[in-house]
Amino acid sequence: MTESSTRESAVPAFRPHGGRGPFNAAFFHAMGPYLESALRPHKQRVYAGLTDDVVEIGPGVGANLPYLAEGSTLVAIEPNPYMHDRLRAAAARRRVHLDLRPAGAEQTGLPDGSVGTVISSLVLCSVHDPEAVLAEIRRILRPGGTFRFVEHVVAQDGTPTRAAQRALRRPWSWTFEGCSCERDLEGAVRAAGFGSVEVEHYRLHTPFLPFNPQIAGVARV
Template sequence: MTEPTTIAPLASEFDQHPLRGRFNAAFFEAMDSYIERTLRPHKEKVFARLPRDVVEIGPGVGANLRYLPTGARLIAIEPNRYMHSRLLSAAADRGVTVDVRDRMAEQTGLPDHSVDSVISSLVLCSVQEPAAVLAEIRRILRPGGTFRFVEHVAAESRTPTRAAQRILRRPWAWTFEGCSCERDLERSIRDAGFDTVSVERYRIHSPFLPFNTQIAGIARA
């Protein structure tokens, strides 16, 4: 029988903006099918055969619940409270127990070497300190545990996509709660001290030009 879902007390310094928070919750719920169709081939590779217990950094409204086995338990590190009700509803529909931690990803509050897998998608672009988040992920992973990620990154220099990322960086960041289109997240992950890192670089074709250069991969502790 599925255990009851809980929400841990607020324990973060996330700047909860009532307009942007509500907008992002509604936006990602409305765009779920489109984003899923666009990213499914890459998510299917890196999220294959996830264990029953998973930590997700920034699960939002639950886009990745479909990759968890039925009866799984998700520890959700999600500081945007406007996402919580949608996440819990989606989890109940899929038979997944969710423990929502209302925290920032730099400090999950989880014990050292306590989890087998951490996942993220379209999240490292918006955390305050990517290096600190990656260090935290390494801290909580057991030896041999995996960090699996699908993220959008800075385009090659002197390309139209890179120019669009630069031009739109301020309104994009304001709208999407700090999201940066200009981070070299592959380098950040490779420099984070994981034992092995496997990364695929690819491009999608969407109207959201700054979002179109991406990476997916698995880092092993």
């Protein structure tokens, strides 16, 4: 067995849940406008000038489609089948060509150095192995390519938000299909070997306290 096949077999396959899957698809569809209103200034900055072919890790129900130009192509790496119908409908409304791939983000199946832009929002919190996902993103990006991200992160120690993250970690993770509100994703991106990383820290003011510390940024190969 080769090293790559050993690594691939170590990544557990995404297992859709008959209860949480439909719930999350409906939740993010219903909450999309509210979340988008809070995140829009940060997305507008990091998603400005997207190329006509974009790979998105975990697009869900299509919250980021408005940032793609009409007629562009989105390669959607989305393993959760309960998101697919809403994602297809949203892409059709936005007149974006959708290449939907029900793969895990650790193994996209795309060729080395084949893409110019990868985006993610609120998804590195829930992947099984964020370091493996970031390595995969680097692998598929061509020289000069960019990874553009908007993510929620662990709060500073000693803060009420950090205490809430600790207290709610298990029910939060169960409800949102493995989502962790305690990941140092800035550290993970900076350690992933990109040529440069720019990160903005900010805080949302929503009822979802563990979700409010956030980062947005651009990593370049």
